[in-house]
Amino acid sequence: MDFLFTPEQEALAEKVRTYVAERLAPAAARADREGGFPPELFAELAAEGLFGLRIPAEYGGMGLDAVSTGVVIEELARGDVTACYAVLNTALVGGVLTANGGEEMRARWLPPMARGEAVVAVCMTEPGHGTDAAALELRAEPDGDGWRLSGEKTSIMLGAYATHGLVFARTGELAERARGVTAFYTPLDDAHVARTTLPSLGSRAGGRARLVFDGLRVGPEHVVGGTGLGFAQGMRGFDYSRALIALIAVGAASVTVSDALAHAREREAFGLPLSRFQGVAFPLVEHATYLHAARLLAYEALWRNDAGLGHRVEANMAKWWAPKTAAEAAHQALLTLGHYGWSEDGPVARRLRDVIGTQLADGTAAATKLVIARELLGREHAP
Ligand SMILES: Cc1cc2nc3c(=O)[nH]c(=O)nc-3n(C[C@H](O)[C@H](O)[C@H](O)COP(=O)(O)OP(=O)(O)OC[C@H]3O[C@@H](n4cnc5c(N)ncnc54)[C@H](O)[C@@H]3O)c2cc1C
Known part of the structure; x- marks a missing residue:
């Protein structure tokens, strides 16, 4: 067992982190306020190669494995959850077309998708x-x-x-x-x-x-x-994209928990830093623990996908649990940040709103638990 990313995955994460810090995160607040992406966003994501993550190199994509795709999407989510959907959709649909479409379909539709000319x-x-x-x-x-x-x-x-x-x-x-x-x-x-x-x-x-x-x-x-055949193909795609959504939720909530930890060290109340009160520190520790475990579950699902192993159960487990865990963590961390967290001047409140959306997107907890129940109980014994 190896919990380390490869040097290539680390380099990819670093590259995306730089783009997020310089371009994506600073633009996210305004996009949210105005209710629309900046016009240049799709071209920028395409220039970073982010629309071709799962598209084979012969069709102009990066042909990445699932774990590397997770690394990219988690980094993006730390800056802007909403922009992740553009990348997620091409990863999902690009994957579905690659796996199920004929050569003519792949040659016609995948290259424009990878170039960002198609928003899917x-x-x-x-x-x-x-x-x-x-x-x-x-x-x-x-x-x-x-x-x-x-x-x-x-x-x-x-x-x-x-x-x-x-x-x-x-x-x-x-x-x-x-x-x-x-x-x-x-x-x-x-x-x-x-x-x-x-x-x-x-x-x-x-x-x-x-x-x-x-x-x-x-x-x-x-x-x-x-x-x-469409429904079954879509569900096989969801087996993988659901683990990616889990990482979107975890990535975003982890930033808010980090913000809250930093705030708790700095902010004083009753003559002490907030972090010295167990009532402040322990909930943050608990949420950091849940997020850590949910992240590992999501990466395990992606790793199993890459290894050619069944991953339906793990991906669906990650999809119901990580967004729930992330929403609860982002909520608690917002409270620790007090009125600073509540303010729409910063990213904390927006992140909570966006993370709640991941509980619904690509299926609710009920949809994923039905899938898991069928796998664990057998279809004839499941709800
Ligand atoms: C941010 C966001 C992005 C989205 N993106 C897309 C997208 O790109 N494409 C797309 O097609 N859809 C998208 N959706 C829609 C999303 O997939 C649906 O909202 C979701 O599948 C739930 O369907 P519903 O809203 O009709 O709720 P319903 O199916 O009506 O369910 C309502 C409630 O009942 C619960 N429930 C339903 N059945 C059961 C059951 N058998 N047992 C227990 N509880 C049950 C559900 O969990 C839910 O809480 C998006 C939604 C959001 C919020």
Whole structure:
């Protein structure tokens, strides 16, 4: 067993850390306040190679392993949780297309994704179906050799910016549930797609949006893998992206806990630094412990992915536990920072709002526990 990152991973982390300190973190507060990313953000992330993390080198990406991708995303989250979704989405969708798309699909769509010319959204959630995603209703009606997509997706992160979407649509019957779902990778800048940005508690720059599809034409070349296979492919992608979301939550909350520890050493009350009171120090120690353990669980899931081992249970465990742990840690640390933490002048309050979002994004605790229960109990004995 080896808990050390490789020298290459350390160098990558250092490079991302520099970008975060110089560019990403300073811009995050304004983006949050104004409810939109700075126009140059996507080009900058692309210039850093961050849209090609999981895209093979032959298609212009970095072809990174899962652990290295985790290293990058954790560093980014320390500066701005919301920008992570742009990187996460390309890592997820790039991975799904690489694993399931044919050569023609990979050659056509992956290079622009790696160059940052395509901003990608994952379009799964609908007004009537979130956790029960296998019941999704957006229809793909046959139209010549292709289909027309009609229906509504909602709460789609980056929906306001996305040029392309991985859209999960029903090609089969509702009773078929997951087996009646097909994934289409399709351009979204089309008169048949209407978007409305949704107001949010956190990640306010993320352009979370409602997308109404009104007969968007998709051809056979937009089908990822095959008809009826989309849901299973998406879930296999989530097995890995859920560990990345865990690291986003942990990365962000760890900064706030560090801020709180520093504050507790400096700030005095009743004639002593706050850190000398067990009532202040011990909760921070406990949250640092939980975050440490959650981080290891997330990296174990990614490591198992790289080793070709099953990682569904570990990734889903990380997804329900790390965001919960991180939200509680960020909350406690904010209280330790007192009114400084509460102020929107600094990043602490924003980080808490953003971290809460990671408890919902990519599935709630219920969605992940259902997956784990099926693995641990067997499908016929699980809820
Ligand atoms: C920041 C953010 C980013 C997001 N990004 C995307 C995105 O890019 N693409 C996308 O498609 N969606 C996205 N979503 C939507 C997200 O995936 C859904 O909100 C999530 O899956 C939950 O679905 P729901 O909101 O419909 O809640 P529901 O499914 O209605 O659930 C409501 C509550 O009931 C609980 N619950 C549901 N079923 C059970 C059960 N069987 N047992 C116990 N409890 C249960 C849930 O845990 C939840 O607390 C995002 C959401 C947020 C907040």
